Amino acid sequence: MAKQDENGAPAIEVSDVWAGYGRQAALEGVTFSIEPGCLAGLVGPNGSGKSTLLRVILGLHKPWRGAVHSFGEPAGQQRGRIGYMPQSELVDWSFPVTGLDVVLMGRYGRIGLLRKPSRRDREIALEALERVRMADRAQRRISDLSGGEQRRVLIARALAQEANVLLLDEPFAGLDASAQHDLLGLFDDLQGAGRTLFVATHDLSCVASAFDHAVFLNRKVIAFGRLPQVFTEEILNETFERHLLLVNVEGKVYAAHR
Amino acid sequence: MPPIDEALDILTEPYASEFMRRALIAAALVSVVAAVVGSFIVLKGMTFVGDAIPHASFGGVAVAFVLGANLQLGGAIAALLAALAVGFITRRGFVRHDTAIGIILLAGFALGILIVSRQSGYTVDLFSFVFGNVLAVTWTDVWIIVGLGGLILAVIGLFYKELLFTAYDPNMAAAAGVPVAIIHYALLALVGLTVVIGLQVMGIVLVLAVLVAPAATAQLLARSLPGMMAIGSLVGVASALSGLYIAWYADVSASAAIVLVSTGIFLVAFLLAPDHGLLRSQGPAIEDVAAD
Numbered sequence: 001m002a003k004q005d006e007n008g009a010p011a012i013e014v015s016d017v018w019a020g021y022g023r024q025a026a027l028e029g030v031t032f033s034i035e036p037g038c039l040a041g042l043v044g045p046n047g048s049g050k051s052t053l054l055r056v057i058l059g060l061h062k063p064w065r066g067a068v069h070s071f072g073e074p075a076g077q078q079r080g081r082i083g084y085m086p087q088s089e090l091v092d093w094s095f096p097v098t099g100l101d102v103v104l105m106g107r108y109g110r111i112g113l114l115r116k117p118s119r120r121d122r123e124i125a126l127e128a129l130e131r132v133r134m135a136d137r138a139q140r141r142i143s144d145l146s147g148g149e150q151r152r153v154l155i156a157r158a159l160a161q162e163a164n165v166l167l168l169d170e171p172f173a174g175l176d177a178s179a180q181h182d183l184l185g186l187f188d189d190l191q192g193a194g195r196t197l198f199v200a201t202h203d204l205s206c207v208a209s210a211f212d213h214a215v216f217l218n219r220k221v222i223a224f225g226r227l228p229q230v231f232t233e234e235i236l237n238e239t240f241e242r243h244l245l246l247v248n249v250e251g252k253v254y255a256a257h258r
Numbered sequence: 259m260p261p262i263d264e265a266l267d268i269l270t271e272p273y274a275s276e277f278m279r280r281a282l283i284a285a286a287l288v289s290v291v292a293a294v295v296g297s298f299i300v301l302k303g304m305t306f307v308g309d310a311i312p313h314a315s316f317g318g319v320a321v322a323f324v325l326g327a328n329l330q331l332g333g334a335i336a337a338l339l340a341a342l343a344v345g346f347i348t349r350r351g352f353v354r355h356d357t358a359i360g361i362i363l364l365a366g367f368a369l370g371i372l373i374v375s376r377q378s379g380y381t382v383d384l385f386s387f388v389f390g391n392v393l394a395v396t397w398t399d400v401w402i403i404v405g406l407g408g409l410i411l412a413v414i415g416l417f418y419k420e421l422l423f424t425a426y427d428p429n430m431a432a433a434a435g436v437p438v439a440i441i442h443y444a445l446l447a448l449v450g451l452t453v454v455i456g457l458q459v460m461g462i463v464l465v466l467a468v469l470v471a472p473a474a475t476a477q478l479l480a481r482s483l484p485g486m487m488a489i490g491s492l493v494g495v496a497s498a499l500s501g502l503y504i505a506w507y508a509d510v511s512a513s514a515a516i517v518l519v520s521t522g523i524f525l526v527a528f529l530l531a532p533d534h535g536l537l538r539s540q541g542p543a544i545e546d547v548a549a550d
Contacts, residue, residue, distance in 0.1 A: 058433045084433050095301060095426050096482050105423045109434030114416055141481055161434065 009072030011036040011165050011196035012057060017066030019049075019056050025219065026052040030066070032215050032224040034198055036164075039191045040213035042200040045240050048218045050200040051087070054167045057198075058084055070165055080109040083158025085168040088151065093143050099153040100138040103128055106160035128159040132186060148179030155186065166190070168199045172206060184210045204236070204244075208253035228253070272506035277393055281459075282502055284395045284403055285516060288459045289468055289494025291407040294414060294487045295452045296473035298445055301483075302425050307344050307446070308469045310359045312453045312462045314340035314366025319387050320373035329383060330402070334454040340366055341450035345443045367462075390461025390513040393505075403455045410448050421445060422483060460513045467517040468494060475524045478531040493523050 010033035019027040026049040034040045044050050055061035057068050059076035068075040070082060083106075103125040104117050111117055117125075129135045132152040142150060151171055158166050172180050184206065187197055201207060207214055208231055216222040216230065216239040223235045236244045236255060247254045272278050299308050318336020322329050340362055347358040374384055386394065414421060423431040424441040432438045449469070456465040476490035501516030508515070529537050 055429075060429055060432055080435055082433070084430055086427070086429055090429070091427060092301075096477065096480055096486055097422075097426060098482070101422075101482070102426070105419075105426065105430070106434070108419050108423050108431070108436060111419070113420065117419070157430070 009069065010034055011038070011070060012075075012198060013069040014053070014057065015067050015069070017053075017056055017063045017068065019052055019061060019063040019066075027056070027063070028219050030217070030221050032221050034196060034213060034215075036071075036196050037191060037194055038213045039187055039197045039211050040199070040215065041207035041211040042198060042215050042217060043202075043204065043207055043239065044217035045202075048239075050217060051169055053217065054084070054169055054198075054200060057167060058082055080161055081163055081165065083161050083163030083166040085151070085154040085158060085166070085171060087169045088147065088154075088171075088173060091150075091154070093150060095143075096141065098139050098141055099129065099134060099145065099149075099156075100125060102142060102153050103138075103156045103160045106157040109161065124162075125156075125160045128156040129153075131159055131189070132156045146179070147174055148176075148182060151175070151183060152186070155190075159190075164194075165196045165198065168197065170200055170202070172201055172203045180206065204255040205253070207231070208246075208255070269503075272503060278502065278506065280395055280397065280400060281392045281512065282499065284400050285392050285459050285498035285502065285512075286495045287400075287403050287407050288456050289472065289498045290491040291403075291410050292452055292456055292465075292468040293472045293476065293490030293494045294411060295448050296469040297476065297483060297486045297490055298421065298425055299449065299469055300473040300477055301486075304449070305466070305470050306356055306359050308449060308453075309466045310344065310363035311337050311340045311450055312457060312465045313363045315453060315457065316370030316387065316462050317366035317368075317373075318370075319384065320370040323377070323384055324373055329387065330454070330458070333387065333457055334451075336366060337450040337453045338447060341446040342443065345446045349439065349442065386461070387457055388462050389511065390457065390459055390464060392459045392502075392512045392516075395458055399458050403458075406451055406455050410451050413444065413448060417441065417444065460516070464513045464517050467520060468497075471517070471520040471524050472497065475520070475527045478524075478527045478533075478535070493520060497523060 013033040014030055017027055017030040018025065030049075030053060042050050042053065052061060056063050057075055075082065104121060106128070107117055107121040107125060111121060126135060126138065129138050132155050134149060134152045134156060137145065137149060142153060145153065155166070155168075171183060175183065187199070187210070191197060199211070208227065211227055213224070213226055214230055215224040216235050218239050218241065222239045223230045231246075231253065233244065233246050236246070245256045247256050273282065296308070299305060315333040315337040318332040318334070318339070319329050320332075321336075322332020325332075343362050344359055347353075347362075348355050420431070420436050420441050423434070423436055424438050424445075428438050428442075431441075452469065453465055456468055460468055472490040472493035473486065475493045476486040480486035480489050497516050497520035501519045502512055504510065504515040504519070505512035527535070529535055
């Protein structure tokens with residue numbers, strides 16, 4: 001498998017997680033692990049429990065049973081070490097804050113109550129914006145940024161948090177091809193710097209072309225592991241409960257309806 | 259008399275009386291606090307909460323009236339209870355939030371009306387809570403406003419970054435370790451306290467206006483949250499000052515005049531704001547059509 005962290009534990013380890021809302025189960029006995037330094041996809045249809053799973057890993061949703069560990073420690077106890085980029089539609093883009101304000105929020109958990117962000121916190125926030133190539137637009141109001149730029153700001157916030165593990169919920173949704181391409185380039189940089197990325201997405205072609213691991217989820221884990229081994233028609237059809245056809249064009253894999 | 263002196267007279271005459279000066283101080287202080295708290299209300303879409311808490315507090319005012327207790331204290335306790343009830347419901351999500359908040363509003367207000375309907379005596383005190391009577395504020399009232407208003411602003415100053423983060427993105431704030439549940443209740447309690455100091459000036463029916471109208475105007479003009487709070491405060495104070503002039507010279511309700519001035523300022527900003535104004539933002543679009 002991929003390279004190990006110093007303590008040898010996976011970046012994310014989900015063991016027999018059951019979770020849901022009311023009596024409705026969203027996750028049924030989910031078990032998988034993701035090694036440090038991976039770019040891993042979380043693939044599944046609408047309502048397959050992807051967002052719930054990310055919320056459980058973050059400690060925002062309490063599972064009925066089961067456990068989540070990150071680098072060997074219970075995930076709920078390491079607030080701040082796991083970064084999160086929510087679905088873009090859940091973010092209030094009309095809020096009167098600048099990109100820098102949003103990235104600084106990534107520091108708030110570390111700063112603690114009753115204290116103001118220090119100069120060092122601002123430096124870290126600006127470095128994070130630099131990393132996602134948004135430093136020149138740090139003082140713009142977030143409502144004035146493009147969709148791709150807005151997502152870069154959210155990723156910079158996770159970086160400012162000094163998170164080793166980044167969970168991203170549908171980062172490609174609504175982006176045009178070139179913004180998607182830029183975002184994948186950024187993922188590559190971050191992965192190169194040793195960060196683990198776990199990305200919930202519908203975009204099978206992106207996963208097939210750029211990701212090295214994937215978890216196929218439809219309330220249960222259908223399969224997980226390395227690409228391209230787990231990226232088979234059989235697994236896709238079981239995940240999406242329909243017949244998909246994989247088309248290989250000049251070494252790139254696309255999923256199509258049969 | 260030279261015209262300048264005459265104009266000056268028109269401006270100074272109302273404030274020659276102590277009760278008018280007191281009214282201005284009270285209304286201006288309440289406006290500043292309400293604009294700061296109101297910025298969160300406007301940004302979080304909590305306007306209905308800002309309406310429900312004052313209405314529900316009427317039940318507490320009426321209970322205090324029957325018991326012969328301090329009316330303001332009764333209103334304050336009911337406002338805080340209503341704020342906590344709203345917080346509990348919005349965090350648990352048994353029913354739609356607006357439905358639950360509406361029921362809290364109705365229960366408290368109906369309790370007040372029920373109690374008042376049993377009173378055969380003169381209940382002018384109770385009705386000053388419904389419609390507000392800024393001209394009747396005492397120095398004690400002003401000191402209560404200074405004390406509670408100072409407390410509200412101090413809490414917002416101390417927990418500004420947590421309030422900002424939770425208002426902007428509660429999920430991420432929770433994931434980053436911000437105690438969002440406490441912040442959620444604290445913000446509602448601050449709204450409750452602001453309602454308490456606003457009731458004397460504006461009354462149950464109109465207190466929502468000082469919470470929402472200046473902050474909504476400021477949202478159209480400001481580029482940051484502190485800027486929004488500052489512009490909202492200015493709009494609030496300007497509305498209080500001009501509303502009191504109108505009340506003095508036209509002999510009309512002061513709280514209603516203040517509200518109409520602030521909604522008038524909102525309308526102007528809505529039409530003319532540089533970035534978001536209705537007339538400004540449609541201008542280029544119409545030109546584009548003409549060019550086609």
